Amino acid sequence: MRLNEKLAIVTAGGSGMGRAGCELFAKEGATVAVVDINEENIAATVDAITSDGGKAKGFKANLADVDDTKRVIAESTDWLGGLDLLWSHAGTTGPSAFEDLPMKDYEFAMDLNVRSSVVCASESIQHMRRRGGGSIVFTSSMGGLVGSTMSPTYSVTKFGIVGLTMSLAQRYALEKIRVNAVCPGPIETPMMPSFFSRPGDEAKAEDNLKRVMGLVPMGRVAQPIEVAYAVLFLLSDEASFITGVPLPVDGGVVCR
Numbered sequence: 001m002r003l004n005e006k007l008a009i010v011t012a013g014g015s016g017m018g019r020a021g022c023e024l025f026a027k028e029g030a031t032v033a034v035v036d037i038n039e040e041n042i043a044a045t046v047d048a049i050t051s052d053g054g055k056a057k058g059f060k061a062n063l064a065d066v067d068d069t070k071r072v073i074a075e076s077t078d079w080l081g082g083l084d085l086l087w088s089h090a091g092t093t094g095p096s097a098f099e100d101l102p103m104k105d106y107e108f109a110m111d112l113n114v115r116s117s118v119v120c121a122s123e124s125i126q127h128m129r130r131r132g133g134g135s136i137v138f139t140s141s142m143g144g145l146v147g148s149t150m151s152p153t154y155s156v157t158k159f160g161i162v163g164l165t166m167s168l169a170q171r172y173a174l175e176k177i178r179v180n181a182v183c184p185g186p187i188e189t190p191m192m193p194s195f196f197s198r199p200g201d202e203a204k205a206e207d208n209l210k211r212v213m214g215l216v217p218m219g220r221v222a223q224p225i226e227v228a229y230a231v232l233f234l235l236s237d238e239a240s241f242i243t244g245v246p247l248p249v250d251g252g253v254v255c256r
Ligand SMILES: NC(=O)c1ccc[n+]([C@@H]2O[C@H](COP(=O)([O-])OP(=O)(O)OC[C@H]3O[C@@H](n4cnc5c(N)ncnc54)[C@H](O)[C@@H]3O)[C@@H](O)[C@H]2O)c1
Pocket: 011, 012, 013, 014, 015, 016, 017, 018, 035, 036, 037, 038, 041, 061, 062, 063, 064, 089, 090, 091, 092, 093, 112, 139, 140, 141, 142, 183, 184, 185, 186, 187, 188, 189, 190, 191, 192, 195, 224
């Protein structure tokens, strides 16, 4: 097994890519703390893992809130008995508007997409250090590698994640804590349609979808498991000399 006896936290583990990751990591031998804001989603992920013989427990938290984020990292690490692996995956689509920018939506995207990853990682590192190392994966986006006309501020948050990845990778390299990111293209999850019809942009949903699909050389959207496999590799010891990498999982979008 590729994550045998590893102790893992996955944020936004209740749905989509996060859920696919939780299930895959548990199959590969990890004990998984499933962090999410939605209790039903958490229960579905934990049930799927435990009924398959895996080890998991759910932890409810609002990762847009700093105190709640700190609390949940502490509680889940206590339950795990340490920490080797963190996939900080939670995020939101951000506003489509740029002029007359709705500051509340912008701030929410900064809080959930950037600050939650900063806080999750900063609270996790002490625990990884105690275990002699660890591996962190953040979720950026293809919008973290190339600009997004549909939401410039979403792109700001996801470029921020790439900067965080590269900075922490250098800072903690000698402590054997590797830090990488995945940069997904369009992935078929409950969140995907909301990228194409952000508030105020609903009428453009079909055009937006067509335009984005026109950017994908592989000509299709991906399934959540295709991202989960990339994260599994980056978390595992197979990626032992890989750190600071924002890995596109995008059917070729950013190589165009
Ligand atoms: N789906 C895509 O096409 C795509 C592409 C690129 C990047 N992403 C990134 O992937 C992540 C979203 O993953 P997904 O597509 O698997 O989404 P999803 O909709 O399947 O799941 C999102 C999960 O996040 C949880 N969540 C929402 N707000 C939360 C909060 N405040 N605190 C804790 N949990 C919260 C939800 O309850 C849900 O279970 C985001 O970081 C997003 O930017 C998605």
